[in-house]
Amino acid sequence: MKLTKLINFGLVCCVFAFSASAQQATTPAPATNYNPADAFGPLFYTQNGNEFRSAIGAPGPKYWQNHVDYNITANLDETKNMVSGTVTITYKNNSPDKLPYLWLQLDQNTFKETSRGYAITPSRSRYGAQGEKFDGGIKSRTLA
Numbered sequence: 001m002k003l004t005k006l007i008n009f010g011l012v013c014c015v016f017a018f019s020a021s022a023q024q025a026t027t028p029a030p031a032t033n034y035n036p037a038d039a040f041g042p043l044f045y046t047q048n049g050n051e052f053r054s055a056i057g058a059p060g061p062k063y064w065q066n067h068v069d070y071n072i073t074a075n076l077d078e079t080k081n082m083v084s085g086t087v088t089i090t091y092k093n094n095s096p097d098k099l100p101y102l103w104l105q106l107d108q109n110t111f112k113e114t115s116r117g118y119a120i121t122p123s124r125s126r127y128g129a130q131g132e133k134f135d136g137g138i139k140s141r142t143l144a
Helices: 002-026 036-043 116-120
Strands: 067-077 082-092
Touching: none
Parallel strands: none
Antiparallel strands: 067 082
16 A cells, blocks of 8 residues: 555656656746856866876876875773773875874864863754763873
8 A cells, every 4th residue: 555655656746847847848048148167167177287187187197195004993891981992003105295294183072071172062952962971081192
């Protein structure tokens, strides 16, 4: 019974869609001087490309990309309500330039009462705490 109703509903939708498109086809488009290529012209093909990227953005013969591997080991201690672990990050610089530094962002726990995220996120909002007390966040970190 449900399948029959679903098929009938689909047929009705198709009829309405067909009649709406038939009505649009008979209405001539208004005359205009609008050229969509002009609207986006300044953004496309501003350079002829080089050995790293073609004019359309495709990789060229000297294109390179850096590479990173993550090895993450995590442990959950349910009796202490604690997650601990280690992360080893191996970064490969394939660039012809030396990198003076790498930026590694460690996000704090938004629900910890002393965090900036807690201070700026309204409580009981979609991303805010729901009234619970939470002692979490990053306790220690070692970068080697």
